[in-house]
Amino acid sequence: xxxxxxxxxxxxxxxxxxxxxxxxxxxxxxxxxxxxxxxxxxxxxxxxxxxxxxxxxxxxxxxxxxxxxxxxxxxxxxxxxxxxxxxxxxxxxxxxxxxxxxxxxxxxxxxxxxxxxxxxxxxxxxxxxxxxxxxxxxxxxxxxxxxxxxxxxxxxxxxxxxxxxxxxxx
Numbered sequence: 001x002x003x004x005x006x007x008x009x010x011x012x013x014x015x016x017x018x019x020x021x022x023x024x025x026x027x028x029x030x031x032x033x034x035x036x037x038x039x040x041x042x043x044x045x046x047x048x049x050x051x052x053x054x055x056x057x058x059x060x061x062x063x064x065x066x067x068x069x070x071x072x073x074x075x076x077x078x079x080x081x082x083x084x085x086x087x088x089x090x091x092x093x094x095x096x097x098x099x100x101x102x103x104x105x106x107x108x109x110x111x112x113x114x115x116x117x118x119x120x121x122x123x124x125x126x127x128x129x130x131x132x133x134x135x136x137x138x139x140x141x142x143x144x145x146x147x148x149x150x151x152x153x154x155x156x157x158x159x160x161x162x163x164x165x166x167x168x169x170x
Contacts, residue, residue, distance in 0.1 A: 019059070019060070019063055019065065020065075020165055022167040023046065023048070023056065024056060024060060024065075025164050025165060025167050026046050026167070027042065027046060027053065027056060027057060027060070028060070028065070028066075028164055029161075029164055030042055030045050030046060031057075031066070032161035032162070032164075033161070035069045035070075036069075039053050039054045039057070042057070072159075075127045079129050080127040080128060080129055081129070082127070082128045082129065082130060082131055082133070082134060082151065083125070083126065083127050083151070083152040084125075084126045084128075084134055084149045084150060084151045084152065085123060085124070085125060085126075085149065085150045085152070086123070086124040086125075086126055086137075086138065086141065086147050086148070086149045086150075087116075087120040087122070087123055087124075087147065087148045087149075088100055088120060088121060088122040088123075088124065088141055088144065088145050088146070088147055089119055089120045089121065089145050089146045089147075089148075090121050090122075090144060090145040091143075091144060091145040091146070096144055096145060097115075097121060099144050100121070100122055100141070100144045100145065101113060101115075101122070103140065103141065103144060104122070104124055107137065107140060109126050109127055109128050109133070109137050110124050110125065110126055110137070111125050111126070111127055112124065112125035113125075120148070121145075124141075126149075131151070134149070134151070
């Protein structure tokens with residue numbers, strides 16, 4: 001199953017201008033720290049005018065460097081305290097990969113689905129209210145292949161921003 005995400009140059013845009021320059025790395029650093037800040041506040045933090053910052057952020061969005069702005073919801077606070085990673089090894093027969101991806105897209109408890117290398121072909125992130133509910137999700141996957149699951153018990157390193165290029169090396 002081919003990826004829908006096209007490869008993009010890491011440091012440039014089609015017209016050849018440098019995309020990840022020192023200013024844009026500073027903008028990305030500030031946005032990772034606080035994506036809700038206004039363009040005026042962002043401009044103040046990087047020492048530029050708001051229109052210039054708005055234009056640069058727009059270019060980063062158009063180039064796909066900034067893919068979106070998201071809310072981080074605590075799953076336990078909304079009744080989904082059990083989280084698991086589920087590896088899926090497809091069963092025999094043609095077309096299983098597409099079927100697994102389609103099933104994952106139709107299953108609301110599966111919030112992430114990755115195609116991976118190795119003996120297993122998919123890695124799924126599942127959120128459910130209780131372990132018994134995890135069993136129901138696993139039962140939906142079984143017609144497509146075998147599963148191996150790992151229930152998360154803690155998060156010693158929470159999700160953090162991506163490491164950005166060192167501006168001294170740009």
